[in-house]
Amino acid sequence: MKCCVGIDLGSTTTKAVILAESGAILGRGITNSRSNYKIACDVALSEGLIGARFALVASALEGSDPAAGSGRALLAELEHGLREQQYRSQLRVLSEVMHRFMAEGDSDALREVVGEILAAMERGAAELFRSGASRKSDFFRDLAGSIYLRLAEEAAKTSPVGFDRLVGLFDKAILDVENRPTDAGNFGRHARAALSRLPEAPAALTRAVEEVAEVTLDLACTVGTGYGRATLPFPKEQIRSEILCHGLGAHAMFPGTRTVLDIGGQDTKAIQVDAEGIVISFQMNDRCAAGCGRYLGYIADEMNLGVQELGPMACRSSRPVRINSTCTVFAGAELRERLSLGEKREDILAGLHRAIILRALSLLARSGGVSDEFTFTGGVAKNPAAVRALRGLIIDNYGEMTLNISPDSIYTGALGAALFARREWLRRGSPGSGEATSDRGAEGGRAA
Amino acid sequence: MPTPIDPKAPAVSAVCKEDSQLRQKRMIAEHYHRLAGCPGSGEKNAYTFVPGNLTELLRSFDLLPVLPEINALQSAMRGKSREYIAVAEKLGHSEDVCTYVKCDLGMMKSGNVGPTGERLPDPDLLLLSYTGCFTFMKWFEILKEEYSCPVAMLHVPYQADGVVTEEMRRYVVAQLKEKIIPALESVSGRRYDEDRLREMLALSARAEDDLVAVLESAKHRPSPIDAYFGGVYYIGPIFTAFRGTPEAVDYYRTLREEVEERKRLNLGPVTPDGAVDRERFRLVVEGPPNWTSFREFWKMFADEGAVVVASTYTKVGGVYDTGFRHDPSRPLETLADYCMGCYTNLSLPSRVDMLSRYVKDYDADGLLVNSIKSCNSFSAGQLMILREVEKRTGRPGGFIESDLVDPRYFSAANIKNRLESYFQMIEQKRMHAVH
Ligand code: SF4
Numbered sequence: 001m002k003c004c005v006g007i008d009l010g011s012t013t014t015k016a017v018i019l020a021e022s023g024a025i026l027g028r029g030i031t032n033s034r035s036n037y038k039i040a041c042d043v044a045l046s047e048g049l050i051g052a053r054f055a056l057v058a059s060a061l062e063g064s065d066p067a068a069g070s071g072r073a074l075l076a077e078l079e080h081g082l083r084e085q086q087y088r089s090q091l092r093v094l095s096e097v098m099h100r101f102m103a104e105g106d107s108d109a110l111r112e113v114v115g116e117i118l119a120a121m122e123r124g125a126a127e128l129f130r131s132g133a134s135r136k137s138d139f140f141r142d143l144a145g146s147i148y149l150r151l152a153e154e155a156a157k158t159s160p161v162g163f164d165r166l167v168g169l170f171d172k173a174i175l176d177v178e179n180r181p182t183d184a185g186n187f188g189r190h191a192r193a194a195l196s197r198l199p200e201a202p203a204a205l206t207r208a209v210e211e212v213a214e215v216t217l218d219l220a221c222t223v224g225t226g227y228g229r230a231t232l233p234f235p236k237e238q239i240r241s242e243i244l245c246h247g248l249g250a251h252a253m254f255p256g257t258r259t260v261l262d263i264g265g266q267d268t269k270a271i272q273v274d275a276e277g278i279v280i281s282f283q284m285n286d287r288c289a290a291g292c293g294r295y296l297g298y299i300a301d302e303m304n305l306g307v308q309e310l311g312p313m314a315c316r317s318s319r320p321v322r323i324n325s326t327c328t329v330f331a332g333a334e335l336r337e338r339l340s341l342g343e344k345r346e347d348i349l350a351g352l353h354r355a356i357i358l359r360a361l362s363l364l365a366r367s368g369g370v371s372d373e374f375t376f377t378g379g380v381a382k383n384p385a386a387v388r389a390l391r392g393l394i395i396d397n398y399g400e401m402t403l404n405i406s407p408d409s410i411y412t413g414a415l416g417a418a419l420f421a422r423r424e425w426l427r428r429g430s431p432g433s434g435e436a437t438s439d440r441g442a443e444g445g446r447a448a
Numbered sequence: 449m450p451t452p453i454d455p456k457a458p459a460v461s462a463v464c465k466e467d468s469q470l471r472q473k474r475m476i477a478e479h480y481h482r483l484a485g486c487p488g489s490g491e492k493n494a495y496t497f498v499p500g501n502l503t504e505l506l507r508s509f510d511l512l513p514v515l516p517e518i519n520a521l522q523s524a525m526r527g528k529s530r531e532y533i534a535v536a537e538k539l540g541h542s543e544d545v546c547t548y549v550k551c552d553l554g555m556m557k558s559g560n561v562g563p564t565g566e567r568l569p570d571p572d573l574l575l576l577s578y579t580g581c582f583t584f585m586k587w588f589e590i591l592k593e594e595y596s597c598p599v600a601m602l603h604v605p606y607q608a609d610g611v612v613t614e615e616m617r618r619y620v621v622a623q624l625k626e627k628i629i630p631a632l633e634s635v636s637g638r639r640y641d642e643d644r645l646r647e648m649l650a651l652s653a654r655a656e657d658d659l660v661a662v663l664e665s666a667k668h669r670p671s672p673i674d675a676y677f678g679g680v681y682y683i684g685p686i687f688t689a690f691r692g693t694p695e696a697v698d699y700y701r702t703l704r705e706e707v708e709e710r711k712r713l714n715l716g717p718v719t720p721d722g723a724v725d726r727e728r729f730r731l732v733v734e735g736p737p738n739w740t741s742f743r744e745f746w747k748m749f750a751d752e753g754a755v756v757v758a759s760t761y762t763k764v765g766g767v768y769d770t771g772f773r774h775d776p777s778r779p780l781e782t783l784a785d786y787c788m789g790c791y792t793n794l795s796l797p798s799r800v801d802m803l804s805r806y807v808k809d810y811d812a813d814g815l816l817v818n819s820i821k822s823c824n825s826f827s828a829g830q831l832m833i834l835r836e837v838e839k840r841t842g843r844p845g846g847f848i849e850s851d852l853v854d855p856r857y858f859s860a861a862n863i864k865n866r867l868e869s870y871f872q873m874i875e876q877k878r879m880h881a882v883h
Binding site: 240241242243244267276278279280281282283284286366368 | 831835838844845847849859862865866868869872873876877880
């Protein structure tokens with residue numbers, strides 16, 4: 001079966017969106033960007049393809065037994081099971097690499113402690129992926145890293161092996177684990193393993209999994225975009241700028257969109273699109289990344305918080321502090337000064353969010369203003385404090401208007417790229433175009 | 449409708465140097481050499497600025513012009529500007545000050561060694577023609593402290609309504625007669641010789657005819673020249689020391705012949721990395737180029753087959769394509785008109801008119817603005833210009849930001865990103881228009 005793919009190689013995360021021939025979204029994949037772009041791209045793609053296969057299983061199930069209400073719940077179970085299998089398979093790779101790194105000259109004590117930590121991680125895997133469990137992140141590095149650190153800290157208390165040694169070993173190994181291809185994308189194997197652990201899997205589900213595992217997903221055309229697009233192994237005509245991809249992606253999600261704001265890790269873009277999603281003007285921040293996603297990362301580090309904790313904390317503020325600097329370094333200084341003056345963390349954070357949005361507003365103004373409908377994309381669109389500040393400032397400056405934020409906003413660029421890929425494929429005179437392979441496409445499954 | 453293009457074909461072919469390029473190189477080197485020899489030869493010089501410069505008048509007194517902006521950009525192209533700017537910043541000049549100024553001051557403080565490696569003479573006169581940029585005054589105030597030589601100031605009224613009136617002309621001519629010419633007489637020790645000036649102005653007009661023909665050759669498809677990156681070479685002799693000289697006449701004649709031949713053969717412009725064989729985008733560019741990464745900057749365009757068919761930067765010394773030519777029959781009046789007509793002296797509405805006309809006359813895909821971080825004079829109002837030209841022409845505008853001679857302000861990845869996006873935006877619009 002043919003599908004078209006968009007890859008968005010961002011500075012912090014790499015995203016993939018898989019489109020069916022009809023243009024409907026089949027799957028999405030995300031991973032953290034790393035030193036080896038090719039692998040980041042492969043991992044995001046294989047995650048996206050797994051998502052696509054789940055979509056196929058779902059549509060097969062719905063077709064076979066429309067009355068089966070438990071189908072969706074079962075599918076969710078299956079997905080948890082599959083994630084667990086992927087996690088386990090990566091844990092095995094981690095263990096192998098760590099043991100390899102310890103081979104020469106390391107003490108037995110170290111080998112023993114590491115072995116125990118890894119075994120405990122293996123034992124905890126099922127709990128981590130049971131349905132309803134909350135995970136801080138879906139990236140192996142973060143997930144395994146935080147558990148490893150916790151276990152290492154405990155182990156160091158009672159063993160002669162120092163915590164630093166344990167952490168150093170993990171840091172070295174995780175790079176290796178991330179930068180080598182894994183078999184995490186093997187849908188058939190992991191799904192079968194997950195199925196075998198599901199009590200009473202209905203025959204229809206087993207059949208659907210078997211069928212879907214056999215389907216060949218043929219990548220008819222791939223287009224790359226994002227910060228690292230130049231490093232993607234694609235020919236030039238299969239590379240599109242982020243501006244165009246965010247414009248088209250936002251248009252596909254919300255066809256009424258006229259202005260798009262994307263706050264990414266490294267840059268902020270203000271984009272104007274016409275009724276067809278064609279970019280008519282744009283502005284980008286220049287050489288300084290102040291006010292971009294990275295700025296929030298820096299603030300989070302300064303405050304010893306996770307990035308995703310910043311927004312909710314800032315939302316608790318009732319008296320935001322006025323912060324003027326979006327220069328990352330100044331903001332750090334301003335932050336420490338405010339803290340020393342006894343200002344509340346949430347008030348300072350609310351001020352910082354406002355400062356970022358003020359800067360974005362200047363770019364928006366320069367790109368031609370904000371028009372209804374306005375769509376906010378990129379990682380920062382998930383941050384409630386940023387959204388709140390944006391909403392307020394837009395109303396103050398431009399009046400009431402529709403502000404669109406998709407829960408899948410992080411995939412906007414990849415979606416745009418996938419739509420370009422599909423156009424390219426159609427342009428080349430694709431066979432059998434227009435045949436719907438899935439009617440589930442999110443965002444209304446708008447074809448380009 | 450644009451011709452369909454094979455996107456996979458390389459845009460640039462082999463490198464070649466044209467006769468005019470070599471000739472210009474020689475002319476400029478000889479000029480700097482002559483300047484270096486001033487203390488020995490007794491020749492005198494005047495430091496002055498490019499916009500609306502009075503080269504013929506200076507030359508008619510046998511004074512050699514020295515142009516600090518040109519020295520600064522030459523320093524940048526030789527990779528010296530970082531060091532010079534650092535020297536100026538040590539003296540207390542802030543990061544935001546026009547980097548031409550800092551580069552020039554740094555060069556002066558580092559021994560005033562010019563682009564050919566020879567020391568430039570101290571100024572015998574600071575001739576400040578004030579055309580639109582306040583920074584010029586401050587710049588020469590600083591130089592005056594250093595050199596304690598006379599300063600003559602020509603105040604050029606701004607064309608607020610987009611026209612030169614008779615009063616404005618009289619005002620400039622009066623200054624020429626009462627202030628500038630006496631100052632030149634006193635510094636040079638020669639009497640004002642109007643006949644000599646007329647001869648020079650006649651030579652100017654001839655060179656100007658050829659320059660305009662060269663710049664207008666870009667109306668042809670494919671354009672045989674790049675009117676921005678290539679254009680800055682073409683304006684070299686006419687806006688620096690050579691207007692009114694037989695060398696300039698010869699240079700522009702040769703250049704015109706070369707360009708006409710390229711046009712006849714349907715060849716694209718020559719770039720340092722080869723000729724652009726496939727013209728994919730035709731652009732009008734507003735704003736000065738970046739000099740520190742000039743070649744890299746140009747390559748970003750050439751690699752995409754983007755050719756600049758008209759630019760305003762090539763009009764900073766003076767605007768000729770609206771019909772102005774130096775007129776020997778009214779020497780001082782024509783000099784006054786020239787000063788008032790230079791690009792930096794035009795109002796924003798006149799700039800919008802000019803750019804919209806360029807987009808249409810040269811059948812460009814759109815207007816690209818290169819906004820200069822440290823130049824308030826050029827950069828103010830550029831976004832308004834962009835929007836207005838977009839509105840009038842219906843062609844998309846693009847906006848990039850860099851600097852003149854400060855390498856710290858040039859972010860290649862950022863500029864490339866924006867350029868790529870802009871080119872793809874044009875392409876997308878084009879494809880849409882076809883479907
Ligand atoms: S016009 Fe711009 S570049 Fe020229 S001197 Fe003035 S500030 Fe500097």
